[in-house]
Amino acid sequence: MTLSALPARAAEDVTLRFLGAARSVGGSAILLETGKSKILIDYGLSMERGKAGESTTPSFDPAAIDFVLLTHAHADHAGRIPLLYRQGFRGRVVGTAATKTLAGLTLKAGLTYESGGGALMYGPEDVETMLRNYESLPYGCRRQLTGDVAIRLRDAGHILGSAMIEVWTGSGGKMRKIVFTGDMGNGSIPLLREPEMITEADFIVIEATYGTSRRDTEGQEELFVREIRETLAAGGSVLIPAFSMDRTQKVLFTIGRWQRRGLFPAVTPVYADSSLGGKITDAYRRHRNYLHPEVQREFDAGRDPFQFPGLQKVNGAAALLAHEQRQAAIFVTSSGMLDHGNAPRHLKRMGGDPRNLLAIVGWQAPGSLGEALLAGRRRVAISPFHIPGNGAPQSGLETEIRMRVKRFDIFSNHADACRILTWLSRFPKTKQVFVVHGEGENTWRLAGMIERNLGFPAIAPDGKERFSIAAPLPDYERLPDAEPCRGLTGSNGRDVPDGD
Template sequence: MLIRFLGAAGEVTGSNYLLESENSRYLIDCGIFQGENEEKNEAPFDFSPSSIKAVILTHSHLDHSGRIPKLVKEGFKGKIFATLPTIELCEILWFDTVKLMREEVERINRKNQRAGRPPVKALYDEEDVEATLKLFEPVPYDEVVSLEDIKFRLRDSSHILGSASVEVWNKDTKVVFSGDIGQWEGVMEGTPATIEQADYVVIESTYGDRVHKTLEQTREEFTRIIQSAISENGKVLIPSFVVDRAQRIIYEIRLLEERHILSNRIPVYFDSPMGKKVTEVYRKYNNLLSSELQRYYLNSRDPFDIENLKYLSSVEESKRINDIDTGIIIAGSGMCTGGRILHHIKHSIWKENTHIIFVGYQAQGTLGRRIVDGARNINVMGEEIAVRAKIHTINGFSSHADQKDLLKWAEGFQSNPVFIITHGEMTSSQALSQLFRIKGYQTLIPTRGQSIDLLKKEISEVKPVPSIDWNSLLSELEAQISSIKERVTGSSDLEKFSLLKAVSIILREINEK
């Protein structure tokens, strides 16, 4: 069995792995590139779409699902396997994508026409989405599905509703694709399934170099920001993915109101044409949510419903809140690459009493990343705007595991697999790889386009651990650390920082044991 890494290799977005057995070809995910590499979405696939037997989809996020309608448009006729919530969320996200793409294409073509250039076309349209939806085949978690020469099984990865890791068997080899992995004790979806056996594990590394703050710290931080914005009579803008993160934020606001920290008179707006529908899917499949959230439903209450929450579907409704003084606005897109958040940023980022809270990963090359990185001026929809708002980043609400949780998930494997690290910026993937190697695991970081033959174990086995002289090892470490402390660490030491951080995590773990 051969895997070709065609996206999310050395980068976060564009997940796309081609799995080739002796007789057939399968895809694990087929997502869009976001940020820097966006132009790759237009490029032809590196394979013939009609040669693919089936697609196994880990979850609905567009960086995993967004190019599937293009695949169908270009000749793919096989089945697309996914969980039911994933299918329903894809339907909502894809139709919204078509709408956004059409608006963008119309804008470009008006320019092109004036400049005498030929018109451009959208990646796909409604008809392609309709045709794609017909190919879906729902698969429940934990059930083995046999295809021609492989078997696969979806396991709950607790990243968003319906998200899955995929176990694939072919002959004597087993490979696991982590998909995106959620936090270990996630507030929304609980804890990811532990998988014990694999020869190879393709693992994401979005936050491979970072440890999130604790839930308590995260909630305190969120409370503090909201309180100061309200006291300054300002707006709180929360650019957010419409699936999962937005529902999480609404739930967190609900908790603040339950504890009387936040008045339920402060208006909260979920400004998205998809918002209501997505939240509806969460309600429908609430049996897949964490026990904390299920408890609400058992008591006939809804964790995603608060009195002062307004869903804004139409553009007119959205425009009407431009002039409000104070309130919390949740809007997409999460990385400010488009969507209604742009209007709100344009209207409010130049005001000092505006607070913008980033609650998700910001890919390189996106407007969100530029703001987070401290840009003083930004260009929003063709207009130069000064950044005077207070900018905050809260990673603790992330639906992604941090370094510590990725390690926990990896430690579930009892078979000493090779970890193939993907879906992360290079520094993240490398930090995770270093940590795994310290733990004695074999790792690989593939580059885009690289193939790995899973039948031949090309990587040499890890040597058995020699007996350890703890005392001399620790005193050597102490000596090294005090010499580092003596000098000011310059930028040349930056690359070692992630390794040091990894070491400190391991030391803390040893201590706790």
């Protein structure tokens, strides 16, 4: 049984509307309306090319919103909040302190990029307004937001400061608890903590980035290290395009960890080529209390897990001069899809040598240069001022790529379906699960699996409906013989947006 969509909202009802990331992966936005409060959970950008502009007109009155609760700093969750202030929102944003730092850095950087490429959605003053109105809340502290809504943040283990949000609303016999997971981490790289366990909720809103696929990361880190080691030993260099936020930090943390174990020669230069990535790494240092306890112990012992011999911060033209050293090296460069910044320029310099390795560690959007290379294209156009795209042939600019191209799944920061179902299986009962943040069919498939394997009613809302959660609905107990991961397929090999 599932809830039915309601045509209109009664004044005292408590309702949920899934305004974004409904049967899709971008533009997360959920509106919770109670008798006394209007609260948005996330307000992000659509990450599909050309779609960002479509999501600028809200289907609600921004001035009537009391609070925005922010699960984490990725643009597909936070990217439209400055715009909301421009459109009349006057309330506060609530999230962790680390999310405030990361959102401030990335929203300002995104602003520069947007203004270079097209219409400017908001100005730096709107980002400043957002930061001035941001209220930091630590994990585990309950906070009464309004007369009828209280919240608590729990660690989601996805990126630094990411939070699941517990929401209590209503009163007496009509009290309801909703858990919004936001994006959940998968704990494959021990830099962040595992997502916290929660065991009580009337309603659960869960992400489905990986749909029903199971991603086995066993041995993947060792494979990544071995490939790099063998490339360096053969005199080749390694190019690792990595998103500035979280991916760069996980890659540097991993290289440092294995270098300290003696698996990479300490004389190997590792060039970290991303000014935003450097600032975000500093934020990871500053907010070290959000990191995995073992990483915190490293800091306490006076060791910096993001620092190791050979690591050099480089930028701009100086980063390209490093190629003139003619020494086997590792380049970790921003632009996770090789589309902008120095990434295409590194590729142009390194692409012709078959001893070199291009290590793809993140999602490659359809139409990106990274996707074309992963798909096997070996002649691509790279211009001196690279225009984002898939390197389709242009006279005079073609480069033959002879370097090896390999993809490594180990750095994904999304839980796969098995982890999500296992996390859900800790709830002895619930009334309803909503599945969002996944590609079309995948959300329904995961909902079906939640019903079959756990016995909880689950649906994938389509974005047009409004769901009443104050109605007297029954609790559904978890199946006594629940097997969370039964029937899950292996990785389907398709790429999903795991950078966000």
